[in-house]
Structures are given as structure tokens and as C-alpha cells.
Amino acid sequence: MSASIRAIRCSKWYGKVTALQDVSLHLGPGIWGLLGPNGSGKTTFMRICAGQLRPSLGEVQICGERPFNNSKALAQIGLCPEADALYDQMSALEFVTAMARLSGFSANDAEKRAKASLEEFGLEDAMKRRMGGYSRGMRQRAKLAQAVVHDPKVILLDEPLTGTDPRSRATILGALQRKAADGAVVMFSTHVLPEIEAITDQVLLIARGQLVAQGKVHEIRSLLEEHPHHVRVFTAEPRRLAALCVDIEGVVAMSFAPGGVEFMTYDPAATYQTIARKVVEHEVEIDSITSPDASLEALFHYLVERAAHGAGTGSDAGVGRARSLQQANPRTQNAPHPEGQYAQQNYAPGEGQ
Amino acid sequence: MTVRDLGYRPYEGARLPASRNTSVMLRHALRRAWASWMVKVAAFISWVPFVFGCGFWMLQFWFNNQMAQQGQAAGDMGEAGAQMVFATLQWTVWLLGFLVTIGAGASAVAEDLAHDAFAFYFSKPVTAPQYLLGRVGAVAIWLFALLAIPGIALITVIAGASPADIRLEQLGLLLPLLIHSLFVSVVLSFLSVGISAFSKSRALTMTAWITLFVIPGVLARIVEEVGDWPWLKLAAVPSLITSVGAALFKIPGESEIEWYFSVPILVVSSLAAIYFAAQRVTKAKVIQ
Numbered sequence: 001m002s003a004s005i006r007a008i009r010c011s012k013w014y015g016k017v018t019a020l021q022d023v024s025l026h027l028g029p030g031i032w033g034l035l036g037p038n039g040s041g042k043t044t045f046m047r048i049c050a051g052q053l054r055p056s057l058g059e060v061q062i063c064g065e066r067p068f069n070n071s072k073a074l075a076q077i078g079l080c081p082e083a084d085a086l087y088d089q090m091s092a093l094e095f096v097t098a099m100a101r102l103s104g105f106s107a108n109d110a111e112k113r114a115k116a117s118l119e120e121f122g123l124e125d126a127m128k129r130r131m132g133g134y135s136r137g138m139r140q141r142a143k144l145a146q147a148v149v150h151d152p153k154v155i156l157l158d159e160p161l162t163g164t165d166p167r168s169r170a171t172i173l174g175a176l177q178r179k180a181a182d183g184a185v186v187m188f189s190t191h192v193l194p195e196i197e198a199i200t201d202q203v204l205l206i207a208r209g210q211l212v213a214q215g216k217v218h219e220i221r222s223l224l225e226e227h228p229h230h231v232r233v234f235t236a237e238p239r240r241l242a243a244l245c246v247d248i249e250g251v252v253a254m255s256f257a258p259g260g261v262e263f264m265t266y267d268p269a270a271t272y273q274t275i276a277r278k279v280v281e282h283e284v285e286i287d288s289i290t291s292p293d294a295s296l297e298a299l300f301h302y303l304v305e306r307a308a309h310g311a312g313t314g315s316d317a318g319v320g321r322a323r324s325l326q327q328a329n330p331r332t333q334n335a336p337h338p339e340g341q342y343a344q345q346n347y348a349p350g351e352g353q
Numbered sequence: 354m355t356v357r358d359l360g361y362r363p364y365e366g367a368r369l370p371a372s373r374n375t376s377v378m379l380r381h382a383l384r385r386a387w388a389s390w391m392v393k394v395a396a397f398i399s400w401v402p403f404v405f406g407c408g409f410w411m412l413q414f415w416f417n418n419q420m421a422q423q424g425q426a427a428g429d430m431g432e433a434g435a436q437m438v439f440a441t442l443q444w445t446v447w448l449l450g451f452l453v454t455i456g457a458g459a460s461a462v463a464e465d466l467a468h469d470a471f472a473f474y475f476s477k478p479v480t481a482p483q484y485l486l487g488r489v490g491a492v493a494i495w496l497f498a499l500l501a502i503p504g505i506a507l508i509t510v511i512a513g514a515s516p517a518d519i520r521l522e523q524l525g526l527l528l529p530l531l532i533h534s535l536f537v538s539v540v541l542s543f544l545s546v547g548i549s550a551f552s553k554s555r556a557l558t559m560t561a562w563i564t565l566f567v568i569p570g571v572l573a574r575i576v577e578e579v580g581d582w583p584w585l586k587l588a589a590v591p592s593l594i595t596s597v598g599a600a601l602f603k604i605p606g607e608s609e610i611e612w613y614f615s616v617p618i619l620v621v622s623s624l625a626a627i628y629f630a631a632q633r634v635t636k637a638k639v640i641q
Contacts, residue, residue: 047472051475051476052471052472052475052476069480071478072478074476074478075368075371075477075478077476078476079472083468083470083472085465085470085473086468087385087470089385090384090385090388094384098377098381099473099477101377102474102477104369104370104371106369146473
């Protein structure tokens, strides 16, 4: 069975609070960024995938197997939890060796693999030192080394770059890219968007317990045609510029932002050109023209906001009635699904088995 | 979405069965227990009674020989041997049992709960009973080793330095020693690990264990001295263990509490403690 994560209408409730609602997806080899704000259900989904939680409804399959209480499936999973739960008295080598042994390797094999794994994450010089003396980045790398020491097909990383320095990040991202190139599914959760952008453009956006979007960043962007782009002009003469640009075609709104003017437009290319032309013609002094939409941040906030309006679930949301993205926005129901799939996919139970 | 199958390159070697993870967890827990300075101190001082016991026994042996040479009646060395081993064990149970359970038992589960370390263990093919057996087993093995090994050495010396006619009788003390050490190890490991699952706070669980281990014993002693009422000892773990030891070594009058009161109380409370710990670990591991 090839490496895969499949969720089929997976939901999870903690009492009356819905942490995850009706999540369906199918992930193949590669790196997938699981994006969402704190309390959106990322960790719950990770834990369900890692066999540590049982879904209240639906199911998750790891390489075709349900992971909950299933040692066969658990042997295929490598989890790097968010918690900084290392034993200060132990060395990284002892810790990773113990984890390799729990994954079914003999003492000799486990130690060899632990050394190789720690070297891959740049801990070759520190592996015999007690982890109590490690920096945060080194501790993260030790956690990652234990997650991949047994060659898992599915690697689940919960906020793996938290507290790491740029050098540690480069080491970690390089190692993860190698694992993905070897054919593993790497699911990488974070709420810091540039972390995802640095390693992959395949994203899953989760908000209030719902999968609000899935696919490549540019594909998601093209889906959101109804979402006006923002163009921000930093200038010392915002009122004059606003008066000049009030009749630009495609601009639907204009507001004064700190240090300039912000335009909302459905035609960003034309808006850029027109603003530039008017600035030159009327000799308006400007500092810069930027688009906050150029980063994933804007897309993320937009989707999260939209899910928040349409739903009331998630561990940060208390109890409420939820609607899926499709229900909240009829335009996405008929969205094309060529390569990437946007929004939620509804799998019939048992499909693809 | 198209799922690209890049062709996973699996590990080619053999993997051992998940059932083997009990012993892996046990070894891991043994190493973690040894990391505690209290266990190291206990390992060192476990030999102190042996040294003193040997010295005392040699002195008694010499004294008896002198008495015999002068034609006077010597003491009963067979009974004296049992009393010495029992007294040594009492001392070690109080001190070693306390140190090992505080250092390795009373914080075992609390530390993992506090750090959410279950995420590491249970993302591997490890079950909650395997985890718990590892934790309990490590405390029990350390305790058994620290009680039994110096005890065996002491009995060997006692037997070697005894008259030939009672040498076999002295060696017969090995059986009660092993049974007592095993019983004490299992009871104290179950109770301390059970207490350690009460809270995420190591300080709280360790304080709770110290309270349970020490306070009822001290109160029972005071009440017995003042009011001549021994039954409060039924709530004191060391007193209950003493009564079992006295019965095993056949030391009359050592404990007012009979072993058939003590054993059921210790067994039931140990089982209850470990059941509670199992429930806590299972709940911490997964939310069904």
C-alpha cells in the first residue's frame, strides 16, 4: 500500500464542542501544510491521524489502515508532537534509540538508525549530551529525529518549527524535503504561514474544525475570484491620490490605511497600471505600492473569516451550528476540480477502499 | 486530486513484534529510574546494613565462641540470624523503599502527564498496559534488587560464620527474604506509581506519597504508645509490611497486627492504585 492519509467524513466532538467537522481528504506522497489558527482543530486532526484519538464520526485511514489501537498502522506513522516533552536527563541518542526500539528494531539496528536520524537533523555532535542542555531548536530536531527514525510512510509534524533558529529551520526543512522525495506523506501543521510557503505550496486550510480549502496556493487563489484583491499605496498625500483614483475601473472600495490608501479591486493588474499612470501624470509622491494579497497570509485570513461567518465550531468557538464552506458559499460547490481539490470533498463511506 | 505515488522505499529488515515493547518500555524505565539521584543514593546505602550486619554477626560469633570455651551457655544463633535479617530488612524497607519510590515511582506517570510525553509512546505500537508495566516493573526491579541482593549476601555471611549444625537453617532464611522482598517491591511499586497518576504535578504526587508513607505510620506509633491502641497501623503501609515480614521470618511479638489483616489490605490497595493509574493513562492516551 502506498503512503497515504485518507479522511472520510471525519468529525470529533469533545462533549458539546465540535473540534473537527466532516473533514474528508486524500493525501498522497509529498509535503502538505496544514494551516489554521490556534484552536482550529489541527492538533485534533493530527492526533486522529496518529491513532491517539478515535473520531466521533467517520474514519481516518493511514496507508489503508485505521490507526486507532492498530499496531500495524502505528508502525507506519511518525509523529512529532507539539509538546516539548523530552527527558532532560537522557541524551538524544538514548531517547531516539528507545523510540526506534519501540518501533520494532533490535538494539543494534535501533542505535544505528538513531545515529543516522540524528545526523540527518544536524545533531551529530550533540547526540550524546543530555537533552536538558539543548536549545529549543536542538530539542525540536531531536523530536523530529525520533519521528522519522523508523522510516515511517506518514510523517505528522505538529508545529515543528516553533522556536527554531534559521539554521535549524533550514536543516529541518531540508530533511523533510528528502523524506517527501523518498515517497513519504509529510503533513506539517502550523499557524505561521511563511513556514509553509518555505517548504510547499500544497496546503490544507482548516478553520473552526472545518477544512475550508485544499490544494495549491495559486489554485486556491484563482478559486477566490469573488474575493477582491487589496492594493496598498503608501504616500504622504493620501487624500489627493484617493481623489485621483476614485474612478478606476474594477475598484470597488477605497479606504485610508496608515501611511496611505488601500484599494479593493477585482482587476488588480489594471488597477496597478492605472495607479502608476496617474501617479506619474499628476506627480504624486509615493513610497511604495504593495499588495497584502501577495502573501498567503491574506488568503488565510480571508478563508478563516469566511468560515467563521459560516460556521460556529472548533475548540475556540464553543457550541454552535456549523455549515460547510460549500453551504456557506454556493459558488464553491461547483468549483472545478482539475488537479487540486478546493474546499471539501464528500466521500461516500468506503469509497476508494 | 491526483495522488502521486512516488514509490515509497520501505525498510527491508525485520521488525520485532509489538508485544516485545513491554520489555523495551521496562528497560527504558529502568534507565530513567537510575537517572534519579535518590535511586543512586539508595543503591549505595543498601549495602550499609550488610556491612554493619556482617560486623555484628562476626562479633556475636566470636562472643559465642568465647562463652563456649569458658563453658557458659551461648545464645541461640539460629534465632539471632533470623532476627538480624529481619531487622536489616525493616531498616531497608523504610529507607530504601522510601527513596526508590520517591525517586522513581511517585513521579513516574506525573512527569509524562505533565510533559504530554504519551504522544511519543503511543504514536508507536505501545499499549497503555505495556507502558504501565514498564513503569511499575522498573520501580519493582530496582527495589527488589536493593532489598534482596544485600540480604542474600548477609545471609550467606551469616550461614558461613555459623556453627555447621545451624548453617542449613540459616540458609533457609533465603526463602522468606526473597518472598518478602518481592512482596514489598510489588506493593510499593504499585502504590507509588498509582499515586503518581493522580496529578500532572510531580510535587503534588511526591508529597502525597510521602504523606501516605510516613504520616499514618508516625501517628499509629504515637497512638499506640499513648493509648495502647495498635489498630491505626492498619492505615500505615510500613507497619503493614512489618507485620508480613514478622510472619515470614517467624519473629514473635514484633507486630501487634497479624499478617492476615495486612496482606488483604496491601493487596487490595495496590490493585486499586494500579487500576486507577491504568484508567488515567488510558484516558490521557486517548479520548474515546
